[in-house]
Amino acid sequence: MRRVLLLLALLTSTAEARPASTGFFAEAGFGATKFLPPDGANAKMGPTLQVRIGRDLFSWASVGVYIGASSHEATVPPPPEDEWFQLYRAGGDARLGGLIGSIAIFAEGGVGVTMMSSNVLEKVMTVEPGERFSIGFHGGAGFEYQLLNRHYAIGAAVDVVLAPQFENIKAIDSRLYLRYTYGGG
Amino acid sequence: MRNLVYLIALAPISLLGACSNNEPQYVQCAPMGAVATDVCTVIPMDDGDGNLIGRGQLHVPVMPEADWDADDRAARTELQTEIDRTNAGVEVPVVRLGHYDLSVEWIVRNPNATEGTFRVDLNGANEMFAYDNSMIMRADDEDPPPPPLAGDIPIRIPPMGTVSGVFREDQLLEAAIDLDSITRANVNPFAAMLTINKSDSEIAERTPTVYDPATGDATGGDPTGLVIPKKAWRQIVRVDINFRPDMNMTLDFSVRLRVHTPIIHDEGLNAPAAELEVYDPPLFDPGVLP
Numbered sequence: 001m002r003r004v005l006l007l008l009a010l011l012t013s014t015a016e017a018r019p020a021s022t023g024f025f026a027e028a029g030f031g032a033t034k035f036l037p038p039d040g041a042n043a044k045m046g047p048t049l050q051v052r053i054g055r056d057l058f059s060w061a062s063v064g065v066y067i068g069a070s071s072h073e074a075t076v077p078p079p080p081e082d083e084w085f086q087l088y089r090a091g092g093d094a095r096l097g098g099l100i101g102s103i104a105i106f107a108e109g110g111v112g113v114t115m116m117s118s119n120v121l122e123k124v125m126t127v128e129p130g131e132r133f134s135i136g137f138h139g140g141a142g143f144e145y146q147l148l149n150r151h152y153a154i155g156a157a158v159d160v161v162l163a164p165q166f167e168n169i170k171a172i173d174s175r176l177y178l179r180y181t182y183g184g185g
Numbered sequence: 186m187r188n189l190v191y192l193i194a195l196a197p198i199s200l201l202g203a204c205s206n207n208e209p210q211y212v213q214c215a216p217m218g219a220v221a222t223d224v225c226t227v228i229p230m231d232d233g234d235g236n237l238i239g240r241g242q243l244h245v246p247v248m249p250e251a252d253w254d255a256d257d258r259a260a261r262t263e264l265q266t267e268i269d270r271t272n273a274g275v276e277v278p279v280v281r282l283g284h285y286d287l288s289v290e291w292i293v294r295n296p297n298a299t300e301g302t303f304r305v306d307l308n309g310a311n312e313m314f315a316y317d318n319s320m321i322m323r324a325d326d327e328d329p330p331p332p333p334l335a336g337d338i339p340i341r342i343p344p345m346g347t348v349s350g351v352f353r354e355d356q357l358l359e360a361a362i363d364l365d366s367i368t369r370a371n372v373n374p375f376a377a378m379l380t381i382n383k384s385d386s387e388i389a390e391r392t393p394t395v396y397d398p399a400t401g402d403a404t405g406g407d408p409t410g411l412v413i414p415k416k417a418w419r420q421i422v423r424v425d426i427n428f429r430p431d432m433n434m435t436l437d438f439s440v441r442l443r444v445h446t447p448i449i450h451d452e453g454l455n456a457p458a459a460e461l462e463v464y465d466p467p468l469f470d471p472g473v474l475p
Contacts, residue, residue, distance in 0.1 A: 079290035079439045080211055081349055117208045119453070123439075129215075130452035 018102040019150040022056040023183015031175030033070035039169045046072035074120040086117040102146045109139035114163045134165030153179045212440040219458035227428045227436040241426040246450045249462045278419040284446045291438035292349040295342040303430035306333035311419035314368035314469040332378040334360035361421045368469045387412040422464040
Protein backbone atom coordinates (compact mmCIF):
# COMPACT_ATOMS: atom_id res chain seq x y z
CA MET A 1 0.00 0.00 0.00
CA ARG A 2 2.81 2.35 0.91
CA ARG A 3 4.45 1.65 -2.45
CA VAL A 4 1.27 2.49 -4.30
CA LEU A 5 0.90 5.76 -2.45
CA LEU A 6 4.53 6.54 -3.16
CA LEU A 7 4.05 5.80 -6.84
CA LEU A 8 0.98 8.03 -6.99
CA ALA A 9 2.85 10.80 -5.24
CA LEU A 10 5.69 10.50 -7.71
CA LEU A 11 3.33 10.55 -10.65
CA THR A 12 1.48 13.59 -9.44
CA SER A 13 4.66 15.41 -8.59
CA THR A 14 6.58 14.70 -11.75
CA ALA A 15 4.10 13.90 -14.51
CA GLU A 16 2.64 16.86 -16.25
CA ALA A 17 -1.01 16.36 -17.06
CA ARG A 18 -1.53 15.76 -20.76
CA PRO A 19 -3.63 18.50 -22.38
CA ALA A 20 -7.29 17.58 -22.26
CA SER A 21 -10.33 19.49 -23.33
CA THR A 22 -13.02 20.37 -20.80
CA GLY A 23 -16.56 21.31 -21.64
CA PHE A 24 -19.44 19.44 -23.21
CA PHE A 25 -18.66 15.80 -23.84
CA ALA A 26 -20.21 12.62 -25.11
CA GLU A 27 -19.33 9.03 -24.33
CA ALA A 28 -20.34 5.80 -25.99
CA GLY A 29 -19.46 2.51 -24.40
CA PHE A 30 -20.12 -1.19 -24.48
CA GLY A 31 -19.47 -3.93 -21.99
CA ALA A 32 -21.25 -6.52 -19.90
CA THR A 33 -23.75 -6.55 -17.06
CA LYS A 34 -23.90 -9.36 -14.55
CA PHE A 35 -26.54 -9.71 -11.86
CA LEU A 36 -25.28 -10.39 -8.36
CA PRO A 37 -26.69 -13.07 -6.05
CA PRO A 38 -29.38 -13.97 -5.31
CA ASP A 39 -30.73 -12.82 -8.69
CA GLY A 40 -27.61 -13.90 -10.53
CA ALA A 41 -29.06 -17.41 -10.76
CA ASN A 42 -32.09 -16.17 -12.69
CA ALA A 43 -30.37 -14.30 -15.51
CA LYS A 44 -27.14 -14.69 -17.40
CA MET A 45 -24.53 -12.02 -17.96
CA GLY A 46 -25.43 -9.97 -20.99
CA PRO A 47 -24.01 -7.33 -23.31
CA THR A 48 -24.61 -3.70 -22.44
CA LEU A 49 -24.50 -0.42 -24.30
CA GLN A 50 -24.38 2.98 -22.71
CA VAL A 51 -24.26 6.56 -23.93
CA ARG A 52 -23.50 9.51 -21.70
CA ILE A 53 -23.67 13.20 -22.48
CA GLY A 54 -22.53 15.83 -20.03
CA ARG A 55 -20.62 18.90 -19.10
CA ASP A 56 -17.35 19.33 -17.26
CA LEU A 57 -18.00 21.86 -14.51
CA PHE A 58 -14.33 21.90 -13.58
CA SER A 59 -11.37 19.82 -14.66
CA TRP A 60 -12.14 17.51 -11.72
CA ALA A 61 -15.95 17.40 -11.72
CA SER A 62 -18.61 16.75 -14.31
CA VAL A 63 -22.32 16.07 -14.51
CA GLY A 64 -24.16 14.20 -17.18
CA VAL A 65 -27.14 12.22 -18.31
CA TYR A 66 -26.99 8.66 -19.50
CA ILE A 67 -29.05 6.07 -21.28
CA GLY A 68 -28.17 2.41 -21.43
CA ALA A 69 -29.48 -1.02 -22.19
CA SER A 70 -28.39 -4.55 -21.43
CA SER A 71 -29.80 -7.82 -22.67
CA HIS A 72 -29.97 -11.02 -20.63
CA GLU A 73 -31.09 -14.58 -21.02
CA ALA A 74 -33.50 -15.51 -18.25
CA THR A 75 -32.64 -18.72 -16.44
CA VAL A 76 -35.79 -19.02 -14.34
CA PRO A 77 -37.17 -22.49 -13.64
CA PRO A 78 -38.80 -23.56 -16.94
CA PRO A 79 -41.13 -22.87 -18.53
CA PRO A 80 -40.29 -20.39 -20.02
CA GLU A 81 -36.93 -21.41 -21.39
CA ASP A 82 -34.34 -19.65 -23.58
CA GLU A 83 -36.13 -16.33 -23.21
CA TRP A 84 -34.32 -12.98 -23.16
CA PHE A 85 -35.20 -9.70 -21.53
CA GLN A 86 -33.71 -6.23 -21.59
CA LEU A 87 -32.90 -3.81 -18.81
CA TYR A 88 -33.13 -0.18 -19.88
CA ARG A 89 -31.62 2.54 -17.74
CA ALA A 90 -31.63 6.31 -17.96
CA GLY A 91 -30.82 9.08 -15.53
CA GLY A 92 -28.28 11.61 -14.36
CA ASP A 93 -24.97 11.25 -12.64
CA ALA A 94 -21.90 13.07 -11.40
CA ARG A 95 -18.25 12.22 -11.66
CA LEU A 96 -15.27 13.37 -9.59
CA GLY A 97 -11.67 12.69 -10.51
CA GLY A 98 -8.37 14.02 -11.72
CA LEU A 99 -5.87 13.66 -14.50
CA ILE A 100 -2.45 12.32 -13.60
CA GLY A 101 -0.23 12.40 -16.64
CA SER A 102 -2.26 10.77 -19.34
CA ILE A 103 -4.39 8.76 -16.93
CA ALA A 104 -7.52 10.09 -15.23
CA ILE A 105 -9.11 8.21 -12.41
CA PHE A 106 -12.61 8.96 -11.23
CA ALA A 107 -15.50 7.93 -9.05
CA GLU A 108 -19.05 8.30 -10.24
CA GLY A 109 -22.58 7.91 -8.98
CA GLY A 110 -26.08 8.64 -10.15
CA VAL A 111 -29.77 8.02 -10.00
CA GLY A 112 -32.34 7.33 -12.67
CA VAL A 113 -35.07 5.07 -13.91
CA THR A 114 -34.72 1.39 -14.69
CA MET A 115 -37.17 -0.49 -16.88
CA MET A 116 -37.43 -4.22 -17.37
CA SER A 117 -38.72 -5.15 -20.80
CA SER A 118 -40.82 -8.16 -19.84
CA ASN A 119 -42.22 -9.94 -16.81
CA VAL A 120 -40.15 -13.09 -17.26
CA LEU A 121 -38.60 -12.60 -13.81
CA GLU A 122 -42.06 -12.49 -12.25
CA LYS A 123 -41.82 -16.24 -11.87
CA VAL A 124 -38.99 -15.81 -9.34
CA MET A 125 -40.71 -12.77 -7.83
CA THR A 126 -38.00 -10.32 -8.81
CA VAL A 127 -40.77 -8.17 -10.25
CA GLU A 128 -44.32 -7.94 -8.98
CA PRO A 129 -47.23 -8.49 -11.39
CA GLY A 130 -47.51 -5.45 -13.63
CA GLU A 131 -44.28 -3.92 -12.38
CA ARG A 132 -41.87 -2.71 -15.04
CA PHE A 133 -40.14 0.36 -13.57
CA SER A 134 -37.85 1.01 -10.66
CA ILE A 135 -35.66 3.78 -9.38
CA GLY A 136 -32.09 2.94 -10.28
CA PHE A 137 -28.96 3.87 -8.38
CA HIS A 138 -25.45 3.29 -9.54
CA GLY A 139 -22.00 4.04 -8.24
CA GLY A 140 -18.53 3.01 -9.21
CA ALA A 141 -15.15 4.04 -10.48
CA GLY A 142 -12.99 3.92 -13.55
CA PHE A 143 -10.09 5.38 -15.41
CA GLU A 144 -9.49 7.14 -18.68
CA TYR A 145 -6.49 7.29 -20.96
CA GLN A 146 -6.17 10.72 -22.53
CA LEU A 147 -5.12 10.42 -26.16
CA LEU A 148 -2.68 12.84 -27.74
CA ASN A 149 -5.59 14.61 -29.35
CA ARG A 150 -6.95 16.57 -26.41
CA HIS A 151 -10.57 15.95 -27.43
CA TYR A 152 -10.42 12.18 -27.17
CA ALA A 153 -10.06 9.71 -24.35
CA ILE A 154 -10.75 6.03 -23.92
CA GLY A 155 -11.80 4.61 -20.61
CA ALA A 156 -13.09 1.75 -18.56
CA ALA A 157 -15.58 1.88 -15.73
CA VAL A 158 -17.24 -0.51 -13.34
CA ASP A 159 -20.48 0.35 -11.53
CA VAL A 160 -22.74 -1.38 -9.10
CA VAL A 161 -26.37 -0.94 -10.11
CA LEU A 162 -29.25 -1.20 -7.65
CA ALA A 163 -32.97 -1.25 -8.46
CA PRO A 164 -34.94 -1.21 -5.20
CA GLN A 165 -38.39 -1.87 -6.70
CA PHE A 166 -37.11 -5.01 -8.41
CA GLU A 167 -36.59 -6.74 -5.07
CA ASN A 168 -33.33 -4.82 -4.65
CA ILE A 169 -31.78 -6.48 -7.66
CA LYS A 170 -28.08 -5.68 -7.92
CA ALA A 171 -25.76 -5.92 -10.87
CA ILE A 172 -22.19 -5.22 -11.85
CA ASP A 173 -22.03 -3.10 -14.98
CA SER A 174 -18.65 -2.84 -16.68
CA ARG A 175 -17.86 -1.03 -19.89
CA LEU A 176 -15.19 0.31 -22.20
CA TYR A 177 -15.94 3.64 -23.74
CA LEU A 178 -14.77 6.36 -26.05
CA ARG A 179 -15.14 9.95 -24.92
CA TYR A 180 -15.15 13.04 -27.04
CA THR A 181 -14.97 16.45 -25.40
CA TYR A 182 -16.10 19.33 -27.52
CA GLY A 183 -14.73 22.22 -25.55
CA GLY A 184 -11.33 23.81 -25.50
CA GLY A 185 -9.34 24.42 -22.46
CA MET B 186 -14.32 14.33 -36.40
CA ARG B 187 -17.63 16.10 -36.60
CA ASN B 188 -19.20 12.92 -37.94
CA LEU B 189 -18.01 11.07 -34.87
CA VAL B 190 -19.62 13.67 -32.64
CA TYR B 191 -22.88 13.27 -34.51
CA LEU B 192 -22.59 9.51 -34.27
CA ILE B 193 -22.14 9.59 -30.51
CA ALA B 194 -24.91 12.15 -30.11
CA LEU B 195 -27.30 10.03 -32.14
CA ALA B 196 -26.49 6.83 -30.27
CA PRO B 197 -29.29 7.37 -27.71
CA ILE B 198 -31.78 7.29 -30.55
CA SER B 199 -30.54 3.85 -31.55
CA LEU B 200 -30.94 2.71 -27.95
CA LEU B 201 -34.50 4.03 -27.94
CA GLY B 202 -35.07 2.14 -31.15
CA ALA B 203 -33.99 -1.04 -29.39
CA CYS B 204 -36.88 -0.60 -26.95
CA SER B 205 -39.56 -2.69 -28.57
CA ASN B 206 -43.22 -1.92 -27.92
CA ASN B 207 -44.02 -5.56 -28.55
CA GLU B 208 -42.31 -7.22 -25.62
CA PRO B 209 -43.65 -10.60 -24.57
CA GLN B 210 -45.79 -11.04 -21.52
CA TYR B 211 -45.58 -14.36 -19.72
CA VAL B 212 -48.81 -15.66 -18.23
CA GLN B 213 -48.74 -18.10 -15.37
CA CYS B 214 -51.34 -19.50 -13.08
CA ALA B 215 -52.28 -17.24 -10.18
CA PRO B 216 -53.69 -19.43 -7.41
CA MET B 217 -54.71 -16.34 -5.45
CA GLY B 218 -56.05 -14.53 -8.50
CA ALA B 219 -59.40 -14.24 -10.21
CA VAL B 220 -59.07 -17.60 -11.98
CA ALA B 221 -57.92 -19.83 -9.17
CA THR B 222 -59.19 -22.89 -11.03
CA ASP B 223 -56.53 -22.66 -13.72
CA VAL B 224 -54.05 -25.52 -13.60
CA CYS B 225 -50.50 -25.07 -14.89
CA THR B 226 -48.94 -28.11 -13.22
CA VAL B 227 -50.66 -31.13 -14.68
CA ILE B 228 -50.62 -34.40 -12.74
CA PRO B 229 -52.28 -37.22 -14.70
CA MET B 230 -54.89 -39.52 -13.17
CA ASP B 231 -56.35 -42.82 -14.27
CA ASP B 232 -59.37 -42.18 -16.53
CA GLY B 233 -61.05 -45.45 -15.54
CA ASP B 234 -59.94 -47.31 -18.65
CA GLY B 235 -56.37 -47.74 -17.49
CA ASN B 236 -55.12 -44.66 -19.32
CA LEU B 237 -53.46 -41.75 -17.61
CA ILE B 238 -54.68 -38.28 -18.54
CA GLY B 239 -54.18 -34.91 -16.96
CA ARG B 240 -55.93 -31.70 -17.87
CA GLY B 241 -54.55 -28.21 -17.51
CA GLN B 242 -55.96 -24.85 -18.48
CA LEU B 243 -54.80 -21.27 -18.46
CA HIS B 244 -56.81 -18.18 -19.34
CA VAL B 245 -55.50 -15.26 -21.33
CA PRO B 246 -55.79 -12.17 -19.07
CA VAL B 247 -58.05 -10.14 -21.34
CA MET B 248 -59.51 -6.95 -19.90
CA PRO B 249 -63.26 -6.29 -20.20
CA GLU B 250 -64.02 -4.48 -23.42
CA ALA B 251 -65.29 -1.49 -21.45
CA ASP B 252 -61.75 -0.98 -20.13
CA TRP B 253 -60.16 -0.92 -23.57
CA ASP B 254 -59.02 2.23 -25.30
CA ALA B 255 -61.89 3.97 -27.05
CA ASP B 256 -60.28 3.45 -30.46
CA ASP B 257 -59.98 -0.27 -29.90
CA ARG B 258 -63.60 -0.49 -28.80
CA ALA B 259 -64.74 1.51 -31.77
CA ALA B 260 -62.77 -0.74 -34.11
CA ARG B 261 -65.20 -3.59 -33.51
CA THR B 262 -68.24 -1.46 -34.30
CA GLU B 263 -66.60 -0.15 -37.46
CA LEU B 264 -65.63 -3.66 -38.50
CA GLN B 265 -69.15 -4.93 -37.86
CA THR B 266 -70.59 -2.16 -40.02
CA GLU B 267 -68.13 -2.97 -42.78
CA ILE B 268 -68.85 -6.70 -42.68
CA ASP B 269 -72.62 -6.21 -42.50
CA ARG B 270 -72.48 -4.61 -45.94
CA THR B 271 -71.16 -7.77 -47.58
CA ASN B 272 -71.61 -10.63 -45.12
CA ALA B 273 -74.64 -9.81 -43.05
CA GLY B 274 -75.06 -12.31 -40.22
CA VAL B 275 -71.38 -12.63 -39.40
CA GLU B 276 -70.71 -11.52 -35.86
CA VAL B 277 -67.44 -9.73 -35.22
CA PRO B 278 -65.92 -11.19 -32.05
CA VAL B 279 -64.64 -9.11 -29.17
CA VAL B 280 -61.24 -10.85 -29.09
CA ARG B 281 -59.87 -11.24 -32.59
CA LEU B 282 -56.77 -12.78 -34.13
CA GLY B 283 -55.04 -9.46 -34.60
CA HIS B 284 -55.15 -8.52 -30.94
CA TYR B 285 -52.28 -10.75 -29.83
CA ASP B 286 -50.14 -13.75 -30.67
CA LEU B 287 -49.64 -16.48 -28.16
CA SER B 288 -47.45 -19.52 -27.75
CA VAL B 289 -47.37 -22.25 -25.12
CA GLU B 290 -44.20 -23.56 -23.52
CA TRP B 291 -44.20 -26.83 -21.58
CA ILE B 292 -41.83 -29.12 -19.76
CA VAL B 293 -42.39 -32.73 -18.73
CA ARG B 294 -40.53 -34.36 -15.86
CA ASN B 295 -40.20 -38.12 -15.54
CA PRO B 296 -39.49 -39.17 -11.96
CA ASN B 297 -39.36 -42.86 -12.89
CA ALA B 298 -36.28 -45.04 -13.35
CA THR B 299 -37.60 -46.26 -16.70
CA GLU B 300 -38.03 -44.60 -20.08
CA GLY B 301 -41.53 -43.41 -20.83
CA THR B 302 -43.66 -41.94 -23.57
CA PHE B 303 -46.17 -39.12 -23.44
CA ARG B 304 -48.37 -36.96 -25.65
CA VAL B 305 -49.29 -33.32 -25.15
CA ASP B 306 -52.56 -32.25 -26.78
CA LEU B 307 -53.37 -28.59 -27.24
CA ASN B 308 -57.02 -27.61 -27.09
CA GLY B 309 -58.60 -24.34 -26.15
CA ALA B 310 -61.51 -21.98 -26.17
CA ASN B 311 -62.45 -18.83 -27.95
CA GLU B 312 -65.04 -16.45 -26.53
CA MET B 313 -67.96 -18.61 -27.72
CA PHE B 314 -66.88 -22.25 -27.66
CA ALA B 315 -64.38 -24.59 -26.03
CA TYR B 316 -63.01 -27.57 -27.92
CA ASP B 317 -61.81 -30.79 -26.32
CA ASN B 318 -61.17 -33.60 -28.76
CA SER B 319 -61.34 -36.23 -26.03
CA MET B 320 -64.98 -35.34 -25.30
CA ILE B 321 -66.30 -35.79 -28.84
CA MET B 322 -68.33 -38.93 -29.49
CA ARG B 323 -67.38 -41.23 -32.34
CA ALA B 324 -69.75 -43.34 -34.41
CA ASP B 325 -67.61 -46.39 -33.76
CA ASP B 326 -65.07 -46.93 -31.00
CA GLU B 327 -62.76 -48.36 -33.65
CA ASP B 328 -62.74 -45.02 -35.45
CA PRO B 329 -59.74 -42.81 -34.89
CA PRO B 330 -60.35 -40.19 -32.21
CA PRO B 331 -60.83 -36.60 -33.38
CA PRO B 332 -57.57 -34.69 -33.36
CA PRO B 333 -56.65 -31.96 -30.86
CA LEU B 334 -55.96 -28.48 -32.17
CA ALA B 335 -52.21 -29.27 -32.05
CA GLY B 336 -49.89 -31.84 -30.59
CA ASP B 337 -50.80 -35.53 -30.20
CA ILE B 338 -47.24 -36.60 -31.02
CA PRO B 339 -45.69 -39.47 -29.04
CA ILE B 340 -42.52 -38.25 -27.35
CA ARG B 341 -40.01 -40.38 -25.50
CA ILE B 342 -38.60 -39.23 -22.21
CA PRO B 343 -35.52 -40.75 -20.56
CA PRO B 344 -35.52 -42.13 -17.02
CA MET B 345 -35.39 -39.31 -14.47
CA GLY B 346 -35.28 -36.93 -17.42
CA THR B 347 -37.03 -33.82 -18.63
CA VAL B 348 -38.30 -32.89 -22.08
CA SER B 349 -39.45 -29.42 -22.98
CA GLY B 350 -41.29 -28.12 -25.98
CA VAL B 351 -43.30 -25.27 -27.36
CA PHE B 352 -46.46 -24.78 -29.37
CA ARG B 353 -45.32 -21.92 -31.53
CA GLU B 354 -47.23 -18.77 -32.41
CA ASP B 355 -47.97 -20.05 -35.91
CA GLN B 356 -49.36 -23.28 -34.46
CA LEU B 357 -51.59 -21.34 -32.07
CA LEU B 358 -52.71 -19.12 -34.95
CA GLU B 359 -53.68 -22.17 -36.95
CA ALA B 360 -55.32 -23.67 -33.86
CA ALA B 361 -57.44 -20.54 -33.37
CA ILE B 362 -58.56 -20.65 -36.99
CA ASP B 363 -59.34 -24.36 -36.78
CA LEU B 364 -61.29 -23.82 -33.58
CA ASP B 365 -63.38 -21.10 -35.22
CA SER B 366 -63.83 -23.21 -38.37
CA ILE B 367 -65.06 -26.21 -36.38
CA THR B 368 -67.31 -24.37 -33.96
CA ARG B 369 -68.70 -21.57 -36.13
CA ALA B 370 -68.43 -22.79 -39.68
CA ASN B 371 -69.22 -26.47 -38.97
CA VAL B 372 -66.03 -27.72 -40.61
CA ASN B 373 -65.23 -31.35 -39.78
CA PRO B 374 -62.42 -31.43 -37.16
CA PHE B 375 -60.34 -33.82 -39.28
CA ALA B 376 -60.64 -31.55 -42.29
CA ALA B 377 -59.86 -28.47 -40.22
CA MET B 378 -56.70 -29.95 -38.72
CA LEU B 379 -55.44 -31.38 -42.00
CA THR B 380 -55.62 -28.11 -43.90
CA ILE B 381 -53.51 -25.01 -43.33
CA ASN B 382 -55.78 -21.98 -43.22
CA LYS B 383 -53.60 -19.18 -41.91
CA SER B 384 -53.15 -17.73 -45.39
CA ASP B 385 -56.85 -17.92 -46.20
CA SER B 386 -58.88 -14.74 -46.36
CA GLU B 387 -62.21 -16.25 -45.33
CA ILE B 388 -63.96 -19.35 -44.02
CA ALA B 389 -67.07 -20.67 -45.75
CA GLU B 390 -69.81 -21.66 -43.34
CA ARG B 391 -71.35 -25.10 -43.84
CA THR B 392 -74.50 -26.74 -42.59
CA PRO B 393 -74.01 -29.08 -39.61
CA THR B 394 -73.17 -32.65 -40.54
CA VAL B 395 -75.66 -35.13 -39.12
CA TYR B 396 -74.76 -38.78 -38.75
CA ASP B 397 -77.45 -41.44 -38.87
CA PRO B 398 -76.25 -44.44 -36.85
CA ALA B 399 -78.98 -46.65 -38.37
CA THR B 400 -77.81 -46.23 -41.95
CA GLY B 401 -74.27 -45.05 -41.32
CA ASP B 402 -74.87 -42.14 -43.67
CA ALA B 403 -73.96 -38.54 -43.00
CA THR B 404 -75.93 -35.65 -44.36
CA GLY B 405 -75.25 -31.94 -44.39
CA GLY B 406 -71.87 -30.25 -44.59
CA ASP B 407 -72.97 -28.14 -47.55
CA PRO B 408 -71.91 -24.50 -47.98
CA THR B 409 -74.51 -22.04 -46.73
CA GLY B 410 -73.16 -19.18 -48.79
CA LEU B 411 -72.10 -17.24 -45.72
CA VAL B 412 -68.41 -16.47 -45.48
CA ILE B 413 -66.54 -15.31 -42.39
CA PRO B 414 -63.77 -12.88 -43.35
CA LYS B 415 -60.38 -13.14 -41.67
CA LYS B 416 -60.87 -9.87 -39.78
CA ALA B 417 -63.72 -11.50 -37.87
CA TRP B 418 -61.98 -14.70 -36.80
CA ARG B 419 -61.93 -15.44 -33.10
CA GLN B 420 -58.72 -15.66 -31.10
CA ILE B 421 -58.03 -18.25 -28.41
CA VAL B 422 -58.80 -16.88 -24.95
CA ARG B 423 -58.13 -20.02 -22.94
CA VAL B 424 -55.47 -22.67 -23.50
CA ASP B 425 -56.39 -26.23 -22.54
CA ILE B 426 -53.78 -28.97 -22.31
CA ASN B 427 -54.43 -32.69 -22.23
CA PHE B 428 -51.37 -34.56 -21.00
CA ARG B 429 -51.30 -38.29 -21.73
CA PRO B 430 -48.26 -40.15 -20.38
CA ASP B 431 -47.82 -43.90 -20.14
CA MET B 432 -46.61 -43.65 -16.54
CA ASN B 433 -46.66 -41.08 -13.78
CA MET B 434 -45.05 -37.82 -14.90
CA THR B 435 -45.81 -34.14 -14.45
CA LEU B 436 -46.19 -31.36 -16.99
CA ASP B 437 -45.77 -27.63 -16.38
CA PHE B 438 -46.76 -25.06 -18.94
CA SER B 439 -47.09 -21.32 -19.37
CA VAL B 440 -48.35 -18.98 -22.05
CA ARG B 441 -46.30 -16.32 -23.77
CA LEU B 442 -48.20 -13.39 -25.28
CA ARG B 443 -47.15 -10.73 -27.74
CA VAL B 444 -49.75 -8.05 -27.48
CA HIS B 445 -50.59 -5.93 -30.55
CA THR B 446 -53.60 -4.15 -29.07
CA PRO B 447 -53.59 -3.14 -25.39
CA ILE B 448 -56.36 -5.46 -24.24
CA ILE B 449 -54.22 -7.64 -21.97
CA HIS B 450 -53.90 -6.75 -18.30
CA ASP B 451 -50.35 -5.90 -17.21
CA GLU B 452 -50.79 -7.84 -14.01
CA GLY B 453 -51.80 -10.99 -15.85
CA LEU B 454 -54.08 -13.30 -13.94
CA ASN B 455 -53.08 -11.58 -10.70
CA ALA B 456 -55.21 -8.60 -11.71
CA PRO B 457 -58.34 -7.82 -9.69
CA ALA B 458 -61.31 -9.92 -10.77
CA ALA B 459 -63.27 -6.88 -11.94
CA GLU B 460 -60.48 -5.98 -14.34
CA LEU B 461 -60.45 -9.34 -16.12
CA GLU B 462 -62.88 -10.87 -18.58
CA VAL B 463 -62.78 -14.58 -17.87
CA TYR B 464 -64.18 -16.57 -20.77
CA ASP B 465 -65.44 -20.06 -19.94
CA PRO B 466 -67.70 -20.88 -22.88
CA PRO B 467 -69.60 -24.14 -23.27
CA LEU B 468 -67.88 -27.17 -24.72
CA PHE B 469 -68.52 -27.55 -28.41
CA ASP B 470 -70.61 -30.62 -29.18
CA PRO B 471 -70.82 -31.55 -32.85
CA GLY B 472 -72.92 -34.62 -32.09
CA VAL B 473 -71.64 -37.98 -33.24
CA LEU B 474 -68.83 -37.63 -35.72
CA PRO B 475 -69.18 -39.78 -38.83
